[in-house]
Amino acid sequence: MRIHSLEITNFRCFKDLALDDLSRINIITGDNAAGKTTILEAIYIACKPNPRAIEWLTPQRIPPSFLQKDYFASSVKRYFNDPSSNIVFLVNKKNSAYWRVELKFYPSPDSSILPYAAAFQEHAISTPNTPENLKVRKVYNPDHVFPRLELHIQEDNKTEEINWMGFTDTDMIQEGVKEIVPYTFFFGSSVTYDPSESAKILSSLKEKKEESVFLDAFKKEYPEIKDIFPLIPPDFPRGAVFFEIEGQDLIIPSTLYSSGTHKSLTIFLIASDSRFSQGIILVDEIENGIHWSRMKSFWRLLNKFTTQRQIQVFATTHSYECLESFVDVMKESAKETEFTIIHAKKDAKTNRFSASVIPGEFAESAIRSRLEIR
Numbered sequence: 501m502r503i504h505s506l507e508i509t510n511f512r513c514f515k516d517l518a519l520d521d522l523s524r525i526n527i528i529t530g531d532n533a534a535g536k537t538t539i540l541e542a543i544y545i546a547c548k549p550n551p552r553a554i555e556w557l558t559p560q561r562i563p564p565s566f567l568q569k570d571y572f573a574s575s576v577k578r579y580f581n582d583p584s585s586n587i588v589f590l591v592n593k594k595n596s597a598y599w600r601v602e603l604k605f606y607p608s609p610d611s612s613i614l615p616y617a618a619a620f621q622e623h624a625i626s627t628p629n630t631p632e633n634l635k636v637r638k639v640y641n642p643d644h645v646f647p648r649l650e651l652h653i654q655e656d657n658k659t660e661e662i663n664w665m666g667f668t669d670t671d672m673i674q675e676g677v678k679e680i681v682p683y684t685f686f687f688g689s690s691v692t693y694d695p696s697e698s699a700k701i702l703s704s705l706k707e708k709k710e711e712s713v714f715l716d717a718f719k720k721e722y723p724e725i726k727d728i729f730p731l732i733p734p735d736f737p738r739g740a741v742f743f744e745i746e747g748q749d750l751i752i753p754s755t756l757y758s759s760g761t762h763k764s765l766t767i768f769l770i771a772s773d774s775r776f777s778q779g780i781i782l783v784d785e786i787e788n789g790i791h792w793s794r795m796k797s798f799w800r801l802l803n804k805f806t807t808q809r810q811i812q813v814f815a816t817t818h819s820y821e822c823l824e825s826f827v828d829v830m831k832e833s834a835k836e837t838e839f840t841i842i843h844a845k846k847d848a849k850t851n852r853f854s855a856s857v858i859p860g861e862f863a864e865s866a867i868r869s870r871l872e873i874r
Contacts, residue, residue, distance in 0.1 A: 501681050501778045502812055503543070507590040510581045512538040513846075513853040521857055523840045524806065527826065528816040528855075529873050530844030535853045536816040537561075539844065540686065540782045543814055546589035547681035547780055549601040549651040551665035551674035560688045569667040573607045573647040580605065591680075599680050602652040606666075609646050640673050642666065653678050683779030685770055689788055693766045695755050699730035699739035701769040706730075714772045717804060721797035722761070728754075741765060760789025764798055771805035778810045786815040787822040795825035803829055814842075820867070827864045837861065843873050 502524070508517040513535045528536045544557060558566050558575060566575030577583050580603075587603035642648060648666030663676025687693070705711040719725055727744040731751075740753045741762075754762040767783065770776055790798055806813055817823065823841075830839055841863040844855040858866065858873070866873050 501780070502594055502810075503591055503780070504594040505592040506543065506546070507588070508539070508542045509588040509590075510585045511542050511587045511589070512579060512581060514538060514542075515581050515852070517853070517855055519842060519855060519857055521840065521859065522812075522842075523838050523860065524810075524835075525803070525813045525826075525830075525839040526815070526842055527823065527839065527863075528814060528842045528844060529818070529823070530855070531846070534844040534846050535855065536844050537689075537784050539842065539855065540784055540814055540816065542589055543780065544684060544686045544782055545603075545651075546591050546599075546601050547684040548679045549653050550663040550677050550679060551649075551651075552677070553679075554649065554651075554665060555674070557686065560686075560690070567672060569647075569672070572667060572672075573605075576605055576647070576649050577607075579603065597656055599656070600654040601680075602654075604650045604652065606646060606648045606650070609644070640668075640675060642675065645673055651676070653680070655680065681780055683776040685776075685779065685781050687763070687767060687781070687783040689785040693763055695736060695740035695753060695762070696738035698741045698754065698762070698766045698769055699732075699736075701773055702728070702730045702741055703739075704775070705769070705773060708774070710772075710774060714768070714805075717801055718765070718768060721801055728765075758789075760791070760794075763789050764794075764801075768801050768805055771802060771809060771811055774809065776809060776811065780812045780814070781806070783813070783815040785817065787817050787819040790822075792819075792821040792825075795822055796829055799826050799829040800833075803833055803835065807833075807835070823867045823873075827860075827867050830860065831864065839863070841866075841873060 503522055505518070505520045505522060508514050528539055530536050541557060545553060555567065562575050562578065565571045580587060589601045590598065592598045642650070642664050645666040645668055648664055650662055650664040653661045653663070661676070661678050663678050665672070665674045667673065702711065705714060715728055718728065724746050725743045726746040729742055730739055731742050732739045736753060740755065742751045742753050743757050744751050754765050767781065771781060787795070802813065837860050839860040841858040842855050843858060844853070846853050863873070
């Protein structure tokens with residue numbers, strides 16, 4: 501699935517923002533606190549508008565105490581530019597299809613219009629095979645759960661669906677698992693990438709006999725790595741990817757070999773797995789952990805795998821070395837028209853945040869001329 505355009509309303513620093521003519525690879529640049537990460541977060545929530553996505557995303561920038569009732573309301577309000585209005589994401593695909601996600605927050609009941617009712621009803625389950633401790637289940641009424649965040653999803657002309665999360669007096673409740681682009685992956689700038697997930701993907705590639713293309717391409721760009729394989733040793737009980745190093749009698753987990761190489765490996769594995777075709781990869785500060793001399797190798801592999809799997813990429817960067825390596829790779833692969841630069845900026849006088857989309861051919865000229873678009 502390819503996002504062709506995106507409209508963001510009332511989300512974090514953006515009162516309103518429209519991004520048109522997006523490409524397969526989109527590099528987001530701009531000063532600190534210009535809204536780069538916010539654009540990634542907006543895409544993530546728009547593609548996965550359900551409570552689990554909010555639960556995963558929020559602690560990336562806010563302490564995990566938001567999962568406690570006393571802090572939930574103040575944490576959720578930080579998503580809203582204006583707490584009195586709703587957040588809206590409108591996403592258009594190239595074939596004129598669209599979807600719309602609206603976030604509505606209810607911090608407390610309005611006693612003047614809402615009569616009291618219990619937050620849930622207990623429904624008896626009497627099937628013969630139901631265990632005793634599960635014979636009663638709670639069916640929650642969201643209109644009486646506060647505070648509550650609702651995610652309203654409208655795909656084309658289909659019936660609206662609602663996912664929500666909130667708190668009763670004692671419990672955090674999550675209802676609804678609707679996703680638009682299930683295979684949307686977010687790599688935060690400070691996130692530790694779970695080695696067991698990399699091992700699972702590599703194992704899956706081996707089972708499907710798809711690993712040779714990945715391994716050959718990876719070892720070509722990283723020749724010091726002789727072989728790559730998943731293992732489950734005692735100190736990695738959930739598994740990890742291990743490297744055999746050329747010229748050394750040594751195997752080492754990717755996490756200990758190099759955090760930057762482990763990050764790159766995880767991204768490449770996702771991009772090369774056929775299960776994730778037409779997915780979306782979001783990377784904050786993509787250059788982190790990658791030496792400048794490795795940047796072309798990184799971009800060659802990412803471009804190769806995402807082209808094969810038709811995966812769309814959005815990534816932020818502050819680095820000219822990263823941008824220059826990227827445009828060199830796109831030019832050598834004759835794909836100059838398959839990327840854009842999204843330049844985010846803040847007007848110091850009006851305190852208004854905006855972003856402009858620069859097509860690849862113009863972005864390449866600006867980068868090579870060292871015009872300031874970081």
